[in-house]
Amino acid sequence: MQENPNHIEQELVIRYLLKELSLKENLIVEKWIHSSVENKKTFEEIQEIWQASSALKDFENINADLDWKKLKVKIPFGEKIEASDKVSSREISLWGYFYKIAAVLVVAIGLGWLGYQQFNSNSSIVEVAGLGEEKEVKLPDGSSVLLNSNSQIAYYKNFKDNRIIELEGEAFFQVVKNTKSPFRVKTKNTITEVLGTSFNVNENEEQTKVTLVTGKVAFYSSSNKDEKILLEKGEQAVFTKGKLLKQQKVNINELAWKENVLEFKDAELSEVINDLENYFKVEIEVKNPELLNCKYTGTFKDPELDKIFTIVGTTLEATIEKKGEKFLLSGEGCR
Amino acid sequence: MITETQLVEGIKSGDEKAYETAFKLYYGVLSVFAKKYVYDIEVAKEIVQDLFVRLFENRNSLEINTSLKAYLFQSVKNRCLTYITQNQNREKHLQQILILNQGEAVDKIDYVEQTELEEKIFNSISKLPEQCQRIFRMNRIEGKRNKEIAEELNISIRTVETQISKALKILRENLENYLLIVILLYLKMMFL
Numbered sequence: 001m002q003e004n005p006n007h008i009e010q011e012l013v014i015r016y017l018l019k020e021l022s023l024k025e026n027l028i029v030e031k032w033i034h035s036s037v038e039n040k041k042t043f044e045e046i047q048e049i050w051q052a053s054s055a056l057k058d059f060e061n062i063n064a065d066l067d068w069k070k071l072k073v074k075i076p077f078g079e080k081i082e083a084s085d086k087v088s089s090r091e092i093s094l095w096g097y098f099y100k101i102a103a104v105l106v107v108a109i110g111l112g113w114l115g116y117q118q119f120n121s122n123s124s125i126v127e128v129a130g131l132g133e134e135k136e137v138k139l140p141d142g143s144s145v146l147l148n149s150n151s152q153i154a155y156y157k158n159f160k161d162n163r164i165i166e167l168e169g170e171a172f173f174q175v176v177k178n179t180k181s182p183f184r185v186k187t188k189n190t191i192t193e194v195l196g197t198s199f200n201v202n203e204n205e206e207q208t209k210v211t212l213v214t215g216k217v218a219f220y221s222s223s224n225k226d227e228k229i230l231l232e233k234g235e236q237a238v239f240t241k242g243k244l245l246k247q248q249k250v251n252i253n254e255l256a257w258k259e260n261v262l263e264f265k266d267a268e269l270s271e272v273i274n275d276l277e278n279y280f281k282v283e284i285e286v287k288n289p290e291l292l293n294c295k296y297t298g299t300f301k302d303p304e305l306d307k308i309f310t311i312v313g314t315t316l317e318a319t320i321e322k323k324g325e326k327f328l329l330s331g332e333g334c335r
Numbered sequence: 336m337i338t339e340t341q342l343v344e345g346i347k348s349g350d351e352k353a354y355e356t357a358f359k360l361y362y363g364v365l366s367v368f369a370k371k372y373v374y375d376i377e378v379a380k381e382i383v384q385d386l387f388v389r390l391f392e393n394r395n396s397l398e399i400n401t402s403l404k405a406y407l408f409q410s411v412k413n414r415c416l417t418y419i420t421q422n423q424n425r426e427k428h429l430q431q432i433l434i435l436n437q438g439e440a441v442d443k444i445d446y447v448e449q450t451e452l453e454e455k456i457f458n459s460i461s462k463l464p465e466q467c468q469r470i471f472r473m474n475r476i477e478g479k480r481n482k483e484i485a486e487e488l489n490i491s492i493r494t495v496e497t498q499i500s501k502a503l504k505i506l507r508e509n510l511e512n513y514l515l516i517v518i519l520l521y522l523k524m525m526f527l
Binding site: 065071 | 349351354355358359362363366367370376380384387388391449450452453454456457460471472475476477478479483486487496497499500503504506507510
């Protein structure tokens with residue numbers, strides 16, 4: 001090796017760092033490193049850049065503009081009144097006026113809330129997001145709802161006085177704090193009650209899932225108001241077949257539909273398939289069950305299904321066919 | 336162009352533009368920095384976001400004697416350490432951190448320079464030539480092996496290797512001055 005490395009030697013160094021070299025080759029590289037101060041410096045620089053570039057993925061996934069938009073809502077810029085208790089006396093009429101969202105827990109009251117039968121077309125408003133659509137709805141109190149595909153909500157016209165929303169499907173809520181009027185989301189079997197926070201409710205035939213992004217939320221079954229779960233940010237509760245379960249960890253891909261990113265970190269293929277099915281609303285079948293143990297790591301921004309299939313397929317040496325409405329994944333599996 | 340002093344002034348007086356500027360400037364590097372302590376990027380981002388809210392709340396009593404950046408780094412670090420100690424899975428979590436840091440007390444390790452270097456590299460990547468950049472990203476960001484990259488782009492593995500080397504060469508040249516300073520500090524840290 002020469003004093004000034006050309007590109008061949010740089011590759012050797014990388015493979016050395018990745019521990020891909022034979023014993024003999026390792027010794028050659030090490031000898032070169034220690035043969036001069038220049039070489040040592042060169043090696044350390046390469047090593048440092050190589051090591052530091054493992055954080056690139058993290059930087060790539062950070063969207064400061066988007067997160068600022070979400071964050072600034074929580075900071076009371078330009079507010080003249082400092083104390084948050086005076087909140088309820090002000091009219092919230094525009095999206096721009098927001099109060100600090102506090103992590104205050106609302107103890108479930110469970111009295112006097114309304115059921116489906118009390119909604120009639122004269123006094124209520126229904127908002128629907130069709131299949132493949134996403135819809136953002138602004139509520140009269142300034143809160144907002146982002147409806148996922150094939151979901152709908154209904155609420156009374158006098159919403160400001162009685163903040164109840166009925167939900168079918170999945171939606172992400174950003175709620176304005178109002179101590180005088182608790183915000184409640186009702187699905188077929190559950191009620192989610194909150195003061196000021198952002199959270200996601202996903203309801204389908206089998207279960208209702210509430211994922212909390214910020215703040216605190218009380219989640220309880222509508223048939224048994226004593227059994228309740230208190231959620232903190234990052235937590236998720238699931239209500240299924242009459243039982244309430246609290247899940248601590250949240251799969252980052254749960255809210256993927258909101259930010260158009262799918263991330264997999266050493267994830268088993270079974271998990272990847274599950275997330276793909278939920279995100280793209282498709283059905284994927286795996287021919288060889290051994291494939292399910294394969295692990296995959298990767299991040300997809302603005303994911304496109306065919307691209308993902310190509311990439312994952314190449315990585316795991318699997319092929320994908322489309323059979324009617326389903327996708328069929330076949331391959332040998334991983335070591 | 337807003338100066339550091341103006342930025343600090345703006346923050347102390349609660350000016351929204353100042354907060355927005357500071358946030359967009361430092362959010363990325365602070366979050367990746369926090370992630371080194373808490374291991375979860377979502378938790379890391381949350382910590383940084385909370386910091387900015389608190390910054391506004393306490394703006395009247397703020398005392399920033401060093402630079403704004405240094406102040407923010409220190410604040411984030413403190414919050415991370417608090418988070419670690421308050422974490423419900425405390426035992427398991429602390430153990431994990433200790434093992435990975437090979438016994439050094441986590442509060443003594445300084446990740447600031449390391450994170451700043453990582454940010455510089457990230458910013459430099461976008462200036463690489465197109466093919467070179469693409470391949471480097473596929474390798475380092477998407478985590479693909481050289482064989483996969485070669486197959487996907489329909490080129491030889493040799494070409495992939497050459498391009499990655501080229502990327503490293505350019506990065507080394509761009510960061511030359513910065514690297515010289517950082518190496519000494521880096522050597523003190525555990526190589527993960």
